[in-house]
Amino acid sequence: MWLFPLICMGALGIAFGAGLAYASKKFAVEVNPKVEALINVLPGANCGACGYPGCSGYASAVASGDAEPNLCSPGGSETVDKIAEILGVEVTAAEPKTAFIKCAGAKDAVKDSNYSGVQSCALAALINKGPNACKNACLMMGDCMDVCQFDAITWQPGEIPVIIEEKCTACGKCVQICPKNIINMRPKSKRVLVLCSSQDKGAVARKACKVACIACTKCVKECPVDAIKIENNFAIVDTEKCILCGKCVAVCPTKAIWDGRPPKKSVKKISDV
């Protein structure tokens, strides 16, 4: 009688198999093939920089035409090219951006209280708005490093975190987490910026920090393209207008403007050759 169970199980197997095969045809969910393809080319970091919940969310939004195809900053221009290929449209990649911290003086800044609690910027900011005399200074406890998924931020205790431009994908996680709101985005090529967010008046800001922007307006007057304006007692460089001439760097009395332009190659004169 060994044949009986074999036949029964075999028959059941065939019946269920047929049922499943029918169901998979009948109740199939229609998937836009573009979405699949898009998910494959997106980096899969699910960082949310595009403003959609994860890569698949962004892929379906792009496929249905709800989202611009060049919003994926971690993917960079390569991803944008691939997306353009899949969609069959021409897309120009936006200039890649990177985060930067608008504070350069926190390390040597004057402190007005001692904070000995949990080493987290978010918690330190709750007490007396942080231990620094400048209430907009970096708290140097590395919350931004903790949230960075791309290892693009390095930090040593007691120092301002460093953002590694090559790794930064401009996902914006650090911008959100910073309790002092001093992390901003800049296009990667724009390397002349005011690294200060002090909203105090000049004299107060200067007392709290040596490299504070004191809103003296010298840079505003010097700028040939009107790219600098003063708001809330500190200067902001409009990166769209800035031509990287570096004139503002020279006039800044407190050295609050960062000059990160690549060093100029020395041009050999014809007479030297």
Added chain:
Amino acid sequence: MMKIFKFQGGTHPPDYKYFAKNVAIETLPLPEKVVVPLAQHLGVPADATVKKGDTVKTGQVIGTAHGFISATVHSPVSGTVSLVGPVPHPVLGTVQGIEITSDGNDEWTEEIKPVDEKTKDNIIKAVQDAGIVGMGGATFPSHVKLQPPPDKKIDLLILNAAECEPFLTCDYRLMLEDGEKIIRGAELLMTALGIDKCVIGIEKNKPDAIVKMEQLTAERNDIEIAALRTWYPQGGEKQLIYAVTGKEVPSGGLPMDVGCVVHNVGTAAAIAEAVDEGKPLVERILTVSGDAVERPGNFKVRIGTPISEVLAAAGFDEENCAKIVLGGPMTGFAQAKTNASVMKGTSGILALTKKWVDDKPESPCIRCGRCVSACPVGLEPTMLETLAMSREVNGLIENHAMDCIECGSCSYVCPANRSLVHAIKYGKGQIMALRKAKKN
């Protein structure tokens, strides 16, 4: 003798009231300059009604309430407005405020007059006009508590004289020296609420205050004195209601949900002054204590007096002072500078030397569960801390982080020295931010 219920959790820190307990209330001389922030209460800051250079008299309105949950601000001295703009605030950093240079005459405005007919509406109006807020420290506008929505029936007024915070003795001194005013305030509050039952809750570590208040109310049937267990946080609004009535305020609810209204005794006294004399809230009693002041005591000061001046009056030992706390040691706010001013809710100033400052580093949680048994609200502080630090907003909401009363019992009992309340406060901030984002 009424039955007292025992709320779960809590702790019993040493009360350290001996510093200022036996020092009578002293009125400080008028300050030369007062700094009055417009945000001294919970709710929307007041709108300034004066400008730089204006002459003001004591008691004159200098800021009008903005909306229902807000309070009027009055000038605490007579003199000239020297600044309308950003001023230091002990908790918020910098806020809009008014600075007045005193002329030293303390001329009161003529608008001050007592309420003739003590009807319900007149009393509520007088409380609102006098800018009275909860003086225990929470600074919730008092007139709001006197106008419950029609579907909530109020049957009991509780006056909070528990003063469970260590060091603070201002309510105790007020009961001993001016108990009649508190009883008068209770009468007026009962009229305003249309009820005839009031309980004054006093912790048992203040026996002479209990005796004094019992003497004052011996002839009356409507006011009862409840001698409460000396246990922190007995003076928490919800804990006090439970101790007196045995009713628990529901999660996210208000005392009026269980038919109670709770006011601080200091508020009751201020209401008595506002109604009987028409006097706005321009001064308050506060305790200056700790071992970095030579003469700890209880002082009656004008609102807006700089903290540095109050400390100087008590003999401030600036060299040895390691920490200044505004309020009590459990719920107060550490101060980096002494340039902020006394506000309506400042119940004490503590100046402590180094030996009082606990700066042991925190160590990992050992899962002993002491914070869970100490929590008077029945939360799990260690869990909330983890959720707050990993920014799990939904977890925080599910675990009722918003019900935390920030009493500090969990941090106080933690053997690993973890800053639990600090982290929970951060978590509450996350929930608040989420709610705000959802609203927009």
